[in-house]
Amino acid sequence: MIHALRAAGLCAALLAAALPAAAQTDQGMSPAILSKLATRGDLKSVRVAEIRMARRNDMLVVEADFQNPERRDRFVYYRFRWLDGGGMQVGDGESWKQMPLLGQQLQPVKAVAPSPAAADFRLEFNVE
Amino acid sequence: MKASVLTAARRLPLCTLAAATLLAAAGCNTVSSPVVRFDRQTTNYGDAKAVELVTNEFGSTDLQMIAEKMTGSLLEAGIFQGRPTVTISTVKNKTSEYIDTTNVMNSIQTALVKSGKVRFTRSIQEMQAGVDELTRQNQSGLYKQNTTAKVGQMTAARYSVEGELTSIVKQNAATKDVYYKFTLKLFDVEEGTIEWQDEKEIRKTTQR
Numbered sequence: 001m002i003h004a005l006r007a008a009g010l011c012a013a014l015l016a017a018a019l020p021a022a023a024q025t026d027q028g029m030s031p032a033i034l035s036k037l038a039t040r041g042d043l044k045s046v047r048v049a050e051i052r053m054a055r056r057n058d059m060l061v062v063e064a065d066f067q068n069p070e071r072r073d074r075f076v077y078y079r080f081r082w083l084d085g086g087g088m089q090v091g092d093g094e095s096w097k098q099m100p101l102l103g104q105q106l107q108p109v110k111a112v113a114p115s116p117a118a119a120d121f122r123l124e125f126n127v128e
Numbered sequence: 129m130k131a132s133v134l135t136a137a138r139r140l141p142l143c144t145l146a147a148a149t150l151l152a153a154a155g156c157n158t159v160s161s162p163v164v165r166f167d168r169q170t171t172n173y174g175d176a177k178a179v180e181l182v183t184n185e186f187g188s189t190d191l192q193m194i195a196e197k198m199t200g201s202l203l204e205a206g207i208f209q210g211r212p213t214v215t216i217s218t219v220k221n222k223t224s225e226y227i228d229t230t231n232v233m234n235s236i237q238t239a240l241v242k243s244g245k246v247r248f249t250r251s252i253q254e255m256q257a258g259v260d261e262l263t264r265q266n267q268s269g270l271y272k273q274n275t276t277a278k279v280g281q282m283t284a285a286r287y288s289v290e291g292e293l294t295s296i297v298k299q300n301a302a303t304k305d306v307y308y309k310f311t312l313k314l315f316d317v318e319e320g321t322i323e324w325q326d327e328k329e330i331r332k333t334t335q336r
Contacts, residue, residue: 056206057203057204057206058206058245061204091239094177095179095188095192096175096177096179111196112199112200114242114243115243115244
């Protein structure tokens with residue numbers, strides 16, 4: 001009986017520890033923004049605060065604001081992946097970029113689709 | 129003492145057998161990859177789009193970032209209405225490094241052609257091969273008259289693209305800082321006016 005109580009207590013503690021961790025992975029980002037992201041690993045509190053999208057001269061233009069709420073400087077590695085109406089990748093894929101993100105800085109990044117066929121995108125990134 | 133030696137001797141083949149079984153099982157689980165290489169050789173293919181940070185000299189990531197920025201800016205500007213013709217003119221390398229700037233222009237040209245928004249004509253460097261082929265078709269007497277490409281039917285470029293790459297290098301005992309600037313201009317050939325211009329700046333700093 002005591003063992004069962006102890007085990008239950010441990011499970012509750014683990015769940016309590018896991019819940020904030022799960023919530024932290026979202027970094028308070030909206031579901032609309034999260035649906036456009038493909039992230040890897042611990043984002044170290046770095047979040048995408050806003051994404052703007054427009055079609056200019058038939059080309060999809062995207063601007064995303066990276067935000068580092070902490071004081072410590074970070075490096076963000078990112079690229080945009082362009083998708084056509086059927087979800088297939090357009091082109092060979094962009095090159096990865098390294099961007100320094102200073103403590104408490106908001107840094108916009110911009111990209112233009114390589115072809116009018118691009119209808120959607122994913123922003124891939126990880127933080128060092 | 130004698131009994132324990134005997135027991136140890138009996139156990140030894142048993143251990144050997146177990147070890148052999150484990151090794152065989154491990155061997156069975158290892159699937160060969162379709163590669164040809166010597167043992168312990170560590171050559172592998174990598175991501176051609178990865179951020180290259182081997183040194184702070186001009187590298188593949190710089191080339192890719194310049195090409196993407198220029199292509200995106202050109203396409204976003206909407207200058208290419210009605211698929212106009214464009215030719216590549218000069219690309220000057222004003223840095224202290226040896227850089228094949230033609231490669232940068234090739235990447236920009238490839239991306240623009242794939243966008244379907246523009247048609248490229250032969251550049252000055254590519255013209256001789258085109259003239260040779262026209263001469264071969266029209267003067268060798270080898271081809272049927274109605275299948276040869278006619279001389280004097282090439283489409284001239286409406287725009288020409290000119291670029292230059294410059295750098296500023298600062299160095300002390302602990303730090304080397306390189307600043308690159310790539311400038312690209314689109315000229316209207318007939319009017320001689322600049323119809324579009326953009327630049328890409330890159331800073332690379334190495335701490336020892």
